[in-house]
Amino acid sequence: MAVHTSQSVASAAGDDLARGRGRGTGKAPGGLRVSTRLRRGVSTHWYAWAMVAPVVAVIGVIIGYPLVRGIYLSLTNANERNVERSIGVNHLPATYEFVGLDNYADALTGDQFLGTLGWTLVWTVSCVSVTFALGLGLANILNRKIAGRSFYRMLLILPWAVPGFVSVFAWRFLYNEDRGFLNKLLAGGGIDAVPWLNDPTMAKFSVIAVNIWLGVPFMMVALLGGLQSIPGEMYEAAEMDGANAWQRFRNITLPGLRSVSTTVILLSTIWTFNMFPVIFLLTRGGPGEATQILVTQAYKFSFEISPRDYAQSSTWGVLILVLLMLFAAVYRRVLRKQGDTW
């Protein structure tokens, strides 16, 4: 009993403190001295802090430290030949130098980064929009009373259930130019073999198709969840008022799906932008550099060329992170302007 009372009082005080800090601009509430506030904060929140401590420690060590190092590398001219390394028994110290923002200047003024960025945007926008449209359509159909609904649902979810790299190899098998199933099918209809992955333009369509195939089930399931949470009475009321199917979809379904859609679109955009395995395993960015997105190109700089260019790779990595965070911030702001409390 005693524990209970002391804790509820303490947490009430803690809430005040938190709120005061949230609004506060350095003015201590009630004129408390800093040391007092600190002591009070520790005694109130020690268990919450103890609970989050493991994650904070792990994130700090295995994400924070590499991140700082990565940002530092992007400001140097580090590559395979001048980083700290051991050759046999000889230990060679690092000899790379600090070069300031040169790497960023090179990336942002050169053609390669902007060209790759352009294709990455096309890739992301087309994948996300088509995936969303297909997912929405299928979710709408599955939300109706229809025979065999759960059976269809199970089949449609399959691409999500199979590990991604396995499906990508399956597609590579189908796309094979000389002996793949798709070209054999076309040959049966008297159509010439299509270079699915060997022609720059075709390869772009092919990788987008695979990514859509991979992404639709998640969209569909998430949107179906959203659809099922819209109360049926709203449709009845609208029908009573004489709204037709399109008007019901436009004025009930879409607004009802708003919070789910904003979340899945954000997630899906971030995932697609960073979708390494599809490109890497399907085309390795080829033919040439035609299907190379930012992430795979950054990977190529650090692991596939010689000498490995760590500095440039880190620079691209940091730029990708900045772009994504900007996107998330803008997305959030736009939603808030439209009156969403996201």
Next chain:
Amino acid sequence: MVTTAAPEQTANVPRRGRRSPLASVALHATLVVASVIAVFPVLWVFLTSLKPASYATTTDFFKETTFENYTNLLRDTPFLTWFGNSLLIAGLTTLLGVFVAATTGYAVSRFRFPGKRGLMWTLLVTQMFPVAVLIVPIYNIMAGLGLLNRSAGLVITYLTIAVPFCAWMMKGFFDTIPREIDESGMVDGLTPFGTFYRLILPLAKPGLAVTAFYSFITAWGEVAYASAFMVGDENLTLAGGLQKFVNQYGAQWGPMTAASVLIAVPAALVFLFAQRHLVTGMSAGAVKG
């Protein structure tokens, strides 16, 4: 036919007029086409794995059905070693990820404390991290520590993905457990840790299972770090191993398809059971942020 017979008693289901038979046919046709597209690539790999390797690229659905691809795969290639590596790495990642992140998910779901906003923001942003930002520094650090090409190195690397994800997702599950349960625990004199361990954790078991499953699948299917960090036949994970069968020098579709089936079947079965909870947890965590 099915729909016209819909009785009036199902009034709680939105009734949108009766569907014409033509509309029903169109709906079923759409679903059938979509299902075929969804299933075919996977089914085709399965069917190919049952053909003799020399017939792998024929278009017949069945041709001299045999399990020789499977026996060859298990006998002549290091597939089982890769499988073991993947199992060990993904298992350890999951165990550590869930273990480390569980209390954080609870604290973020229940308490208000200074630094909470910052922590939530960090958990969210770290999930946006492209592999490209961390791969080079982690590679260099692991090289310095002698952990390249070691399972331990890959497990630590995967924790950068698993820990924020598990914390975020478990917050979503803890949010669905009523706060009254915490309060009753407090009344009975439990400390916050006691409440968490003895009351909330047992209730959150399904959520923990789904979180564990999802982080397992993520580690199971990871490609970039595994391809960069692990070399040499005996150290590869499955994602790296499959690349050995299909590369720029040619493709061995026989073992590739058999391996695909063996990798996909267990994952897919568990997934189909877990997926309902999966979306709930993810969107709950994300929407209520």
